[in-house]
Amino acid sequence: xxVQNKAGANRAKWVLGAPLILFTVVFVAVPVFQGVQTxxxxxxxxxxxxxFAGLQNYRDLFSSPGFLNAARFTVGFALAVTTIETILGxxxxxxxxxxxxxxxxxxxxxxxxxxxxxxxxxxxxRLLLNGDIGLVxxxxxxxxxxxxxxAPDSVVPLLVxxxxxxxxxxxxxxxxxxxxxFPTDVLEAAQIDGAGRLRTVASVIxxxxxxxxxxxxxxxLIDAIRTFDVIYVLTAGGPGTKTTTLSIFIxxxxxxSGGFGLAAAASTVIMLLLLPLVPFLVKRIARQEGDLx
Amino acid sequence: MTTDAATSLATGSRGSLATRPRSPRRRRLWGTSxxxxxIAISVxxxxxxxxxxxxxxxxxxxxxxxxxxxxxxxxHYMNALGASGYDFxxxxxxxxxxxxxxxxxxxxxxxxxxxxxxxxxxGGRLIMNASSGLRLLPAIFFAVxxxxxxxxxxxxxxxxxxxxxxxxxxxxxGIILLSAGFRDIPIEVEEAAWVDGASTYRTLFSVxxxxxxxxxxxxxxxxxxxxxxxxxxxxxxxxxxATPITxxxxxxxxxxxxxxxxxxxxxxxxxxxxxxxxxxxxxFLVSGLSSGAVxx
Numbered sequence: 285x286x287v288q289n290k291a292g293a294n295r296a297k298w299v300l301g302a303p304l305i306l307f308t309v310v311f312v313a314v315p316v317f318q319g320v321q322t323x324x325x326x327x328x329x330x331x332x333x334x335x336f337a338g339l340q341n342y343r344d345l346f347s348s349p350g351f352l353n354a355a356r357f358t359v360g361f362a363l364a365v366t367t368i369e370t371i372l373g374x375x376x377x378x379x380x381x382x383x384x385x386x387x388x389x390x391x392x393x394x395x396x397x398x399x400x401x402x403x404x405x406x407x408x409x410r411l412l413l414n415g416d417i418g419l420v421x422x423x424x425x426x427x428x429x430x431x432x433x434x435a436p437d438s439v440v441p442l443l444v445x446x447x448x449x450x451x452x453x454x455x456x457x458x459x460x461x462x463x464x465x466f467p468t469d470v471l472e473a474a475q476i477d478g479a480g481r482l483r484t485v486a487s488v489i490x491x492x493x494x495x496x497x498x499x500x501x502x503x504x505l506i507d508a509i510r511t512f513d514v515i516y517v518l519t520a521g522g523p524g525t526k527t528t529t530l531s532i533f534i535x536x537x538x539x540x541s542g543g544f545g546l547a548a549a550a551s552t553v554i555m556l557l558l559l560p561l562v563p564f565l566v567k568r569i570a571r572q573e574g575d576l577x
Numbered sequence: 578m579t580t581d582a583a584t585s586l587a588t589g590s591r592g593s594l595a596t597r598p599r600s601p602r603r604r605r606l607w608g609t610s611x612x613x614x615x616i617a618i619s620v621x622x623x624x625x626x627x628x629x630x631x632x633x634x635x636x637x638x639x640x641x642x643x644x645x646x647x648x649x650x651x652x653h654y655m656n657a658l659g660a661s662g663y664d665f666x667x668x669x670x671x672x673x674x675x676x677x678x679x680x681x682x683x684x685x686x687x688x689x690x691x692x693x694x695x696x697x698x699x700g701g702r703l704i705m706n707a708s709s710g711l712r713l714l715p716a717i718f719f720a721v722x723x724x725x726x727x728x729x730x731x732x733x734x735x736x737x738x739x740x741x742x743x744x745x746x747x748x749x750x751g752i753i754l755l756s757a758g759f760r761d762i763p764i765e766v767e768e769a770a771w772v773d774g775a776s777t778y779r780t781l782f783s784v785x786x787x788x789x790x791x792x793x794x795x796x797x798x799x800x801x802x803x804x805x806x807x808x809x810x811x812x813x814x815x816x817x818x819a820t821p822i823t824x825x826x827x828x829x830x831x832x833x834x835x836x837x838x839x840x841x842x843x844x845x846x847x848x849x850x851x852x853x854x855x856x857x858x859x860x861f862l863v864s865g866l867s868s869g870a871v872x873x
Binding site for chain 2: 292293294296297298299300301303304305307308311312314315316318319322376379380382383384385386387390391392393394395396397398399400401402403404405406407408409410411412414416417418419422423426449450452453454457458461506509510512513516517530531534535538539544547548551552554555558559561562
């Protein structure tokens with residue numbers, strides 16, 4: 285590369301990078317700064333004059349039962365669905381990972397729940413679960429079960445089941461994609477050694493697949509923690525505040541109660557909790573560029 | 578590399594764990610079809626149910642889900658697309674404009690920016706790290722700041738406002754996928770263009786970008802789907818004029834909740850763009866999603 289070219293490239297990198305810098309400053313840096321800043325002000329929808337409030341929002345937040353309940357529900361929900369979906373997704377990936385009739389069409393069908401908008405899926409769930417015209421209540425009624433699906437006792441298991449229906453295809457896809465790059469010679473060696481099927485899974489496949497399963501868990505977990513659409517459309521966080529996730533709590537605090545400062549404080553706390561995970565993700569993506577996808 | 582993995586996924590079973598089908602295994606293969614088929618249909622029950630309801634008359638819907646009385650009708654689709662009192666056509670138009678706008682903006686910002694970062698040392702690792710970091714933060718964190726920002730810019734309830742918001746949400750994904758695409762292009766190709774005296778811009782736009790086509794399509798498809806499916810920012814940043822279909826459909830249910838036939842038809846229609854992509858652009862979706870770039 286000639287000297288002249290090098291100088292040209294040096295200028296070019298700033299020209300080519302300019303739109304990205306501009307967008308990042310105006311639409312990323314400013315909002316992040318404004319978000320953190322708002323958390324120190326008593327800003328409300330009703331009172332935009334916003335006196336400085338110091339740490340008051342944070343004190344309010346940690347003494348607010350709403351926030352702590354939402355945090356507890358979100359973490360419990362996220363851990364439950366992630367665990368179940370990873371196990372089911374792994375099982376499904378093992379089953380699908382062979383040639384069988386109809387594979388292509390079933391594979392496409394399995395991907396569909398990931399593509400449908402979660403909010404629209406919420407609408408469809410409402411239709412499916414509607415007490416008067418829904419399929420599920422009608423079937424339950426038929427076998428003599430009179431369950432009110434949205435009652436306080438059954439609403440959480442219901443949401444877990446719905447989440448599993450929607451997102452097991454995602455963990456399946458990640459793990460299945462990983463299986464495609466699985467070294468077949470290792471497996472053949474295991475089979476020649478006479479290792480049984482379960483043993484092959486336990487002592488050959490699982491150890492090699494560990495990073496990919498870990499990735500599926502991690503990706504699913506951070507998405508489950510931010511769950512909003514389906515639950516908001518289905519229950520709006522109720523009955524009471526029973527199914528209020530952190531995202532729903534922040535949304536309601538800001539846009540229904542008008543407590544922008546408090547909502548910003550909650551957002552900042554979540555960000556601080558998630559920030560230590562960033563290097564992990566960065567490392568994962570860097571590694572994946574090298575092998576998997 | 579990206580496309581290789583995707584192709585093998587889309588076409589099925591290269592390197593699969595099971596050994597080749599032998600006749601004694603025939604029955605087990607059909608057993609696999611049965612099990613996978615049942616699961617594949619089960620996870621789509623909400624959608625299939627909505628399709629079914631959308632073709633039933635109001636009377637049949639009212640008779641309950643198990644009623645076998647069927648008189649298929651397309652009335653609900655006509656209503657969803659044109660009856661007065663519904664805004665669905667406008668919701669569709671808004672969704673389309675917002676999604677296309679976000680695709681264009683992500684590519685216009687992402688392609689040169691990522692090229693500069695990957696090949697010209699622009700920003701070093703910072704850009705990749707920041708993109709991955711933003712991927713991690715819940716969108717809700719930006720709800721309040723974006724509402725304030727868009728209010729200040731008078732972009733609340735406008736299509737451009739939602740285009741910007743969705744560009745912001747999807748740019749990290751775009752940069753991650755594009756950087757993988759750029760890295761897959763052999764540096765020798767660019768060096769040859771340099772030697773021939775092409776400027777950096779010419780090298781990028783006439784030599785590199787055409788080779789980047791698979792990544793560009795993957796980014797475009799994913800950004801389109803994720804923007805089309807966005808609900809949270811639509812809820813915060815639009816009230817009527819710029820309302821996309823996700824918000825429109827959800828609002829419709831909460832406000833009336835009676836006209837299930839019409840709402841089913843509208844919902845089914847609005848799942849079509851993503852579903853068509855799932856069928857016809859599958860390899861791009863699979864490679865994009867499995868690069869850890871999905872968002873919730």
